[in-house]
Every structure is written in structure tokens, then in C-alpha cells.
Amino acid sequence: MLSPVELARIAVLRPELRNALPALVDRVEARTGKRVHITSGLRSHAKQQYLWDHRAENPNPVAIPGTSFHEYGAGVDVSIDGGTQQDYATLADVAQNDFGFCSGYPADPGHIRLNESLSDAQSAWAQLQQQRVTIAGCVVVVGIAIAFTTSAVQRTRR
Numbered sequence: 001m002l003s004p005v006e007l008a009r010i011a012v013l014r015p016e017l018r019n020a021l022p023a024l025v026d027r028v029e030a031r032t033g034k035r036v037h038i039t040s041g042l043r044s045h046a047k048q049q050y051l052w053d054h055r056a057e058n059p060n061p062v063a064i065p066g067t068s069f070h071e072y073g074a075g076v077d078v079s080i081d082g083g084t085q086q087d088y089a090t091l092a093d094v095a096q097n098d099f100g101f102c103s104g105y106p107a108d109p110g111h112i113r114l115n116e117s118l119s120d121a122q123s124a125w126a127q128l129q130q131q132r133v134t135i136a137g138c139v140v141v142v143g144i145a146i147a148f149t150t151s152a153v154q155r156t157r158r
């Protein structure tokens with residue numbers, strides 16, 4: 001089961017990925033009998049650049065900045081406590097066959113991403129950010145309208 005910290009970590013991801021992760025984690029835990037964690041979700045471009053600059057010290061492969069699915073809310077890293085190769089094969093099986101994601105990278109067995117091209121991930125992410133800006137803008141406009149109405153009511157009452 002995902003912890004509150006892990007749920008917060010996945011909150012901003014693409015809904016197609018985020019909504020499936022609790023069930024995916026539960027299923028892998030049931031099949032392996034081990035705890036499963038989400039160790040990385042959305043990654044800023046700056047963080048990807050940092051990882052790239054320090055890739056010599058990283059045991060996992062690092063994507064060129066701008067080309068990681070993590071930068072577009074379309075990828076996560078999963079770790080299994082005491083996970084063996086067999087456990088990660090189970091993770092890949094569940095991710096691919098039960099949820100239709102891409103996974104099972106030999107050099108990066110905990111990496112899971114949406115099954116789509118990078119350019120599709122980039123445009124879907126841009127669209128989602130645009131929607132979020134619009135929603136935030138609406139919240140502000142409604143907030144101002146309520147504040148204006150409230151003050152108008154108060155003025156009328158005086």
C-alpha cells in the first residue's frame with residue numbers, strides 16, 4: 001500500500017498513470033509478498049539536468065535532459081524491498097500485462113512509463129499544464145467575485 005508521502009509523490013502525474021499506481025503496487029505486493037515503493041515521480045528539467053551531469057555516479061541509466069518520461073509526469077520509479085530479479089520480473093509482468101505500461105528495462109527494472117511516444121507524452125503534459133492553469137485561473141476569478149459580492153453586501157448592510 002502506498003504511504004501518504006508516496007501518494008503525494010504521484011499526485012501531479014498524468015491521471016492515466018497516477019490512478020493505476022495504487023492497484024499496481026497492491027498487486028505486486030500480493031504476488032511477491034514484499035513491500036513496494038514509488039521512489040520517484042515527476043522530475044523537474046533542472047533535476048534531470050543534475051542527474052545527467054552526475055550520471056557517472058548513477059547506477060541506473062539517465063536520459064538526456066528533455067527526453068525523460070519523468071519530466072512529463074508519464075514515468076515513475078518503483079523499488080521492491082529486498083527485490084530479486086524474479087520480483088522485478090513480476091513487476092514488469094503486472095505493469096505490462098495488467099496495466100498496459102512499458103517496463104522491464106534490464107538496466108532499469110524499476111522504471112515504469114506510459115506506453116506512448118515521447119512526443120505524445122510531451123504534448124499531453126503541456127495540455128494538462130494548460131488545463132491546470134485554466135482551473136487555477138477560474139478559482140481566482142470565482143474567489144475575486146465572491147470577495148467583491150461579500151464586500152458589496154457588507155456595504156449595503158451599513
Ligand SMILES: [Zn+2]
Pocket residue numbers: 070075076077110111112
Ligand atoms: Zn525512471
